Amino acid sequence: MNLASALATITPLTALLFLVASWLSIGALGLVQPNRIGWVARTLFPLGALVALAVAAMGAMSLLPGFAVQRAVLALGLPNMPFHVRLDALSGFFLLLLGSAGAGISIFAAGYFRQGEGTAPGLLCLQYHVFLASMAMVVLADDAYLFMVAWETMALSSYFLVVTQHRIPEIRRAGFLYLLMAHVGALGILLSFGVLQGGSWQMTFDAMRAAQLTPAWASAAFALALFGFGAKAGLVPLHVWLPEAHPAAPSPVSAMMSALMLKIGVYGLLRVSWDLLHAGPWWWGLLTLGLGLGTALYGAIFAAVQTDMKRLLAYSSIENIGLIFAGMGLALLCRSFDMRLLAALALAATLIHAFNHAFFKSLLFLVTGSVMHATGERSLGKLGGLIRYMPWVAALALIGSLAIAGLPPLNGFVSEWLLLQAFLQTPRIPHAFLNMIVPLGAALVALTAALAGYVMVKFYGVVFLGQPRERALEHAHDAGWLERLGLAWLALGCILIGMFPQAALDVVGRITLQLVGTAVRRGPSPWWMTPVTSSQTSYSGLWLWVGLLLAIGATFALVRRIYHGRVRRTPPWDCGYPWQTPRMQDSSEGFGQPVRHLFGPVFRMQRELPAPSDSKPHYHVQVQEHLWHRLYLPLARLVQRTAERVTILQGGRLSTYLLYSFMTLILLLVWVL
Amino acid sequence: MTAYVWQVSECLLAIALAPLFAGWVGQCRAWLQNRSAPPLWQPYLVLRKLFHKDAALATDASWLFRLAPYVVFSTMVVAAAIIPSVTTDLPLARVADAIALVGLFATARVFISLAAMDVGTAFGSMGARREMMIGFLAEPALLMVLFSAFMTHGSTALPEMVEGVLDQPHIVLHPSLFFAGVAFVMVLLAENARLPVDNPSTHLELTMIHEAMILEYSARHLALLEWASWLKLFNYACIGFALFLPWGIALHGAGVGLLALAIAAVLAKLAVAGAALALFETLSAKLRLFRAPEFLTMAFLLAVLGLLVYLLLGA
Numbered sequence: 001m002n003l004a005s006a007l008a009t010i011t012p013l014t015a016l017l018f019l020v021a022s023w024l025s026i027g028a029l030g031l032v033q034p035n036r037i038g039w040v041a042r043t044l045f046p047l048g049a050l051v052a053l054a055v056a057a058m059g060a061m062s063l064l065p066g067f068a069v070q071r072a073v074l075a076l077g078l079p080n081m082p083f084h085v086r087l088d089a090l091s092g093f094f095l096l097l098l099g100s101a102g103a104g105i106s107i108f109a110a111g112y113f114r115q116g117e118g119t120a121p122g123l124l125c126l127q128y129h130v131f132l133a134s135m136a137m138v139v140l141a142d143d144a145y146l147f148m149v150a151w152e153t154m155a156l157s158s159y160f161l162v163v164t165q166h167r168i169p170e171i172r173r174a175g176f177l178y179l180l181m182a183h184v185g186a187l188g189i190l191l192s193f194g195v196l197q198g199g200s201w202q203m204t205f206d207a208m209r210a211a212q213l214t215p216a217w218a219s220a221a222f223a224l225a226l227f228g229f230g231a232k233a234g235l236v237p238l239h240v241w242l243p244e245a246h247p248a249a250p251s252p253v254s255a256m257m258s259a260l261m262l263k264i265g266v267y268g269l270l271r272v273s274w275d276l277l278h279a280g281p282w283w284w285g286l287l288t289l290g291l292g293l294g295t296a297l298y299g300a301i302f303a304a305v306q307t308d309m310k311r312l313l314a315y316s317s318i319e320n321i322g323l324i325f326a327g328m329g330l331a332l333l334c335r336s337f338d339m340r341l342l343a344a345l346a347l348a349a350t351l352i353h354a355f356n357h358a359f360f361k362s363l364l365f366l367v368t369g370s371v372m373h374a375t376g377e378r379s380l381g382k383l384g385g386l387i388r389y390m391p392w393v394a395a396l397a398l399i400g401s402l403a404i405a406g407l408p409p410l411n412g413f414v415s416e417w418l419l420l421q422a423f424l425q426t427p428r429i430p431h432a433f434l435n436m437i438v439p440l441g442a443a444l445v446a447l448t449a450a451l452a453g454y455v456m457v458k459f460y461g462v463v464f465l466g467q468p469r470e471r472a473l474e475h476a477h478d479a480g481w482l483e484r485l486g487l488a489w490l491a492l493g494c495i496l497i498g499m500f501p502q503a504a505l506d507v508v509g510r511i512t513l514q515l516v517g518t519a520v521r522r523g524p525s526p527w528w529m530t531p532v533t534s535s536q537t538s539y540s541g542l543w544l545w546v547g548l549l550l551a552i553g554a555t556f557a558l559v560r561r562i563y564h565g566r567v568r569r570t571p572p573w574d575c576g577y578p579w580q581t582p583r584m585q586d587s588s589e590g591f592g593q594p595v596r597h598l599f600g601p602v603f604r605m606q607r608e609l610p611a612p613s614d615s616k617p618h619y620h621v622q623v624q625e626h627l628w629h630r631l632y633l634p635l636a637r638l639v640q641r642t643a644e645r646v647t648i649l650q651g652g653r654l655s656t657y658l659l660y661s662f663m664t665l666i667l668l669l670v671w672v673l
Numbered sequence: 674m675t676a677y678v679w680q681v682s683e684c685l686l687a688i689a690l691a692p693l694f695a696g697w698v699g700q701c702r703a704w705l706q707n708r709s710a711p712p713l714w715q716p717y718l719v720l721r722k723l724f725h726k727d728a729a730l731a732t733d734a735s736w737l738f739r740l741a742p743y744v745v746f747s748t749m750v751v752a753a754a755i756i757p758s759v760t761t762d763l764p765l766a767r768v769a770d771a772i773a774l775v776g777l778f779a780t781a782r783v784f785i786s787l788a789a790m791d792v793g794t795a796f797g798s799m800g801a802r803r804e805m806m807i808g809f810l811a812e813p814a815l816l817m818v819l820f821s822a823f824m825t826h827g828s829t830a831l832p833e834m835v836e837g838v839l840d841q842p843h844i845v846l847h848p849s850l851f852f853a854g855v856a857f858v859m860v861l862l863a864e865n866a867r868l869p870v871d872n873p874s875t876h877l878e879l880t881m882i883h884e885a886m887i888l889e890y891s892a893r894h895l896a897l898l899e900w901a902s903w904l905k906l907f908n909y910a911c912i913g914f915a916l917f918l919p920w921g922i923a924l925h926g927a928g929v930g931l932l933a934l935a936i937a938a939v940l941a942k943l944a945v946a947g948a949a950l951a952l953f954e955t956l957s958a959k960l961r962l963f964r965a966p967e968f969l970t971m972a973f974l975l976a977v978l979g980l981l982v983y984l985l986l987g988a
Contacts, residue, residue, distance in 0.1 A: 384793065385733070385793060387735045387736075387737060387791070388733065388735060391736075394735075394737075398737070398787075402780070402783065405779075405783060406776070406779075407776055407779055407780040407783060408769065408773050408776040408777055408780060413773070413776050417772055417773065417776075420772055420816075421772075421829070424820060424823055424824075424829065427824065427984060435984065436981070436984045436985070439820070439824075439980060439984065440977065440980070440981075442816070442817075442820060443813055443816075443817055443973075443977055443980075446812065446813035446816040446817070447809070447813040449812075450779070450808065450809035450810075450812040450813055451809050453779055453782075453783055453805065453808065453809060453812075454805045454806070454808070454809045456783070457783055457786050457787060457790075457801065457805050458805075460787060461786070461787055461790035461798070461801060462790075465735070465737070465787060465790040465791045465793065466790050466791065466792070466793030466797075466798065467733065467793035528767070536827060536828045536829065536830070536833070537770050537828065537829045537830060538767045538768075538770060538830065539768070539769060539770060539773055540767070540768045540769075543765070543768040544751070544768050544769055544773070547751045547754065547765065547768060548744075548747055548748065548751055551746075551747035551748075551750045551751055552743050552744060552747040555743050555746055555747055555750070555897070556743055559724070559743075559893050559897070562724075563724045563725065563893060564727075566727040566728065567727070567728045567729075567730055568727050568728065568729045568730070569729075569730055569731075569732050570729045570730070570731065570732065571731065571732060572731040572732070572733070572792045572793075572794050572889055573729075573731070573794075573888060573889055574792075574794035574795060574796055574797075574888065574889070575796060575888065577795075580793075580794060580795070582793060584794070584795040585790070585793045585794070585795060585797075585798045586790075586798035586799065586801075586802055590798070590802070591798065591801075591802050593802070594802060594803070594806040594966075595806075597963065598806075598966055
């Protein structure tokens with residue numbers, strides 16, 4: 001067989017399996033010289049980025065028109081339970097997301113990881129690439145067995161990545177919480193698959209698709225899946241691990257978890273609810289929608305009062321996941337009334353938002369990494385003014401911040417716009433109660449989006465603008481070229497999707513075709529997005545870019561040409577007050593104060609106010625979640641108490657244990673007879 | 674082709690008329706408050722003066738600070754190009770529908786807030802914080818107003834809404850649009866730094882919002898920001914006309930005569946609206962800052978109520 005014909009037999013699926021294997025081997029190569037940074041970071045991570053790009057390309061191929069679903073059975077797994085893999089439009093889309101955002105993160109990581117930060121770089125490289133490979137395998141899996149194996153590998157490898165700096169007790173605690181929530185969620189998923197096989201005891205997804213479940217069992221499977229995947233994605237009230245684990249992990253890892261792993265949770269729910277369960281009754285949609293909207297608002301409110309930049313971004317992830325779930329719920333709702341076009345629109349908004357979030361959130365998490373390397377600070381109260389010392393990072397972070405705030409003409413606005421358009425069509429739902437309550441969801445989406453703008457002004461303003469709040473910040477340096485390249489790649493993604501939203505809509509159209517049976521309506525021109533009808537609504541990212549750039553250029557030229565560009569540098573004016581210090585700017589607490597004031601009852605606040613007589617006045621405020629104290633701690637105490645009761649059975653005396661065995665035997669005998 | 678000519682001229686008209694509108698409101702306010710009024714063209718004189726001066730930049734001001742006035746001004750210009758103030762025959766109006774328009778305003782708000790935080794003065798960041806607070810409360814209310822209009826007309830494109838009202842004039846008397854109209858006026862006041870939320874003529878340090886943000890700006894940058902804020906008021910007024918009082922706006926294929934009539938109609942409507950704004954501002958007192966959220970929550974609830982009324986009554 002010559003080379004050409006050998007190459008011709010390679011399908012995207014086999015190529016993907018090969019790429020996953022190469023990720024694993026890149027990871028293993030990290031162990032060869034685990035402490036040589038030139039080898040691990042400068043060689044292996046860029047290689048991993050190349051593989052990621054190839055994964056993205058293969059994922060994109062499966063989204064081309066005319067692509068037929070590919071499947072394969074691997075020679076791995078248990079003797080009579082081999083691994084099944086399958087590549088369709090849905091998994092292809094998430095591979096595209098994983099590969100394209102992952103490539104940027106890997107390039108950044110190549111410049112980011114250095115020695116002496118907890119785990120040895122080589123070991124980190126192994127965990128990192130196993131994490132990437134396991135996420136790809138989750139998406140490719142076509143039976144519950146491989147799915148769970150890959151899912152658990154993903155959870156464990158990310159756990160080890162979170163506790164990279166395992167010498168710090170808080171980080172170990174955060175890691176434990178993450179591991180706990182990951183396993184509680186995995187239990188839900190496992191049980192859901194148990195219900196889904198419907199008595200056939202076949203673990204392949206094909207059998208599950210064909211299984212005829214009664215409505216009650218289908219609902220049980222959906223509820224378990226919502227719980228399990230919701231815990232992974234960070235749905236309130238299962239989100240508690242996110243604000244702990246994201247700050248604990250190194251920034252590229254936070255970026256991967258937030259941008260990629262949360263999306264794998266979204267993928268899981270999409271796969272189970274749309275593909276395996278073929279959607280369901282309307283209350284599934286309403287439940288998902290309600291949880292999603294609640295999560296979005298909750299995340300946005302809490303993000304506004306955070307004082308740690310990575311915690312702020314973690315809450316912002318919760319908010320975005322909420323929007324994604326809201327879109328998914330809306331799609332399920334519309335599907336249950338057989339409004340397929342509308343379901344396709346909502347689903348398209350969901351998928352594009354997932355993709356967008358992968359780009360801007362990883363961009364911002366990586367930015368926090370650069371800031372931490374340059375300054376050693378994570379607390380917003382000790383940063384400020386970095387735009388002067390880190391111009392590149394600041395400029396790229398600005399793109400990310402504007403995008404995540406959902407501002408036109410960037411990508412965040414595109415998905416938000418689509419989601420709002422979908423909500424606006426909901427009064428046509430033929431259900432008297434729903435067609436009144438659901439359009440009001442648009443109000444919550446609008447409030448969340450506006451709050452996201454507030455949060456991002458706070459994030460960007462406190463970190464990059466103003467005066468440096470600490471002396472040491474003046475020695476901050478810009479990121480290296482590899483880091484900049486990674487950031488620029490992600491920023492470019494934000495700009496391009498903002499410019500060509502119709503292209504993104506065309507891409508996700510393949511998935512809505514697969515899951516809903518129809519694609520979103522397409523206008524005659526590729527530059528315009530007209531998802532409903534062209535007279536009803538239209539948006540053109542490209543023309544908005546052109547218009548804005550033209551206007552800015554013309555204004556600049558006219559002002560500078562007709563008048564002059566003379567500039568004089570003076571001390572700041574500030575109403576004539578000459579003794580400005582950096583401490584007089586808004587701190588992060590100060591900037592969050594209006595939100596703390598307006599949404600007071602939502603927070604659990606502990607405040608120490610200075611007394612008038614204090615010689616050294618000190619103000620301290622700590623904002624926590626009620627949920628932690630009202631739900632999780634009581635739950636933990638309950639578990640603890642139950643466990644203590646159960647220990648009574650374990651007296652430690654052999655005779656008692658023998659008695660137990662004897663009793664069980666008798667009981668079984670009675671039962672059998 | 675003529676459509677493009679009108680597109681550009683409508684945009685230029687907005688840029689040129691916006692200071693005049695601001696001057697008119699100022700003049701009415703002065704009359705109502707028994708002061709001797711500045712001339713109608715005072716804003717143009719202010720612009721001329723500012724453009725001629727040397728810009729005094731704070732030592733630490735970054736590129737973002739210098740870029741922001743251009744961005745803010747340009748977003749307002751693009752918004753003016755999209756809003757059907759004179760004619761609905763606008764090729765660019767389809768670039769961004771009403772939701773995108775709200776997004777454009779948000780972009781301008783975020784940029785000016787970021788620029789306010791750039792120099793790192795106490796007033797700058799205070800103004801930014803307050804502006805963003807007003808913004809995140811006003812933006813959903815504005816979207817709800819537009820959604821009510823969408824429900825009535827079945828379109829988020831402003832030209833379609835204008836044509837919808839012109840086709841069936843009784844629509845504006847629908848209770849849902851009535852609620853929306855009241856909410857819209859409240860949002861207009863808050864978003865344009867007018868009383869009772871912010872006082873455009875204040876320099877009383879602790880109460881200012883908009884002024885606090887542009888405190889560090891001077892000369893051409895200040896001129897652009899002032900112009901942008903006048904354009905914003907003009908744009909909001911024109912959105913209001915398009916939604917609730919579209920009579921006079923020329924439709925597709927109107928001749929030059931009708932277009933001239935449309936310009937006259939806009940001028941007349943602006944004159945009335947400006948006088949009403951001045952009257953309202955004279956009669957109302959500024960709210961304490963933490964009463965402003967109540968004001969805006971009220972606007973939001975009214976708009977939501979309008980939406981609910983529509984869904985209940987279908988009108």
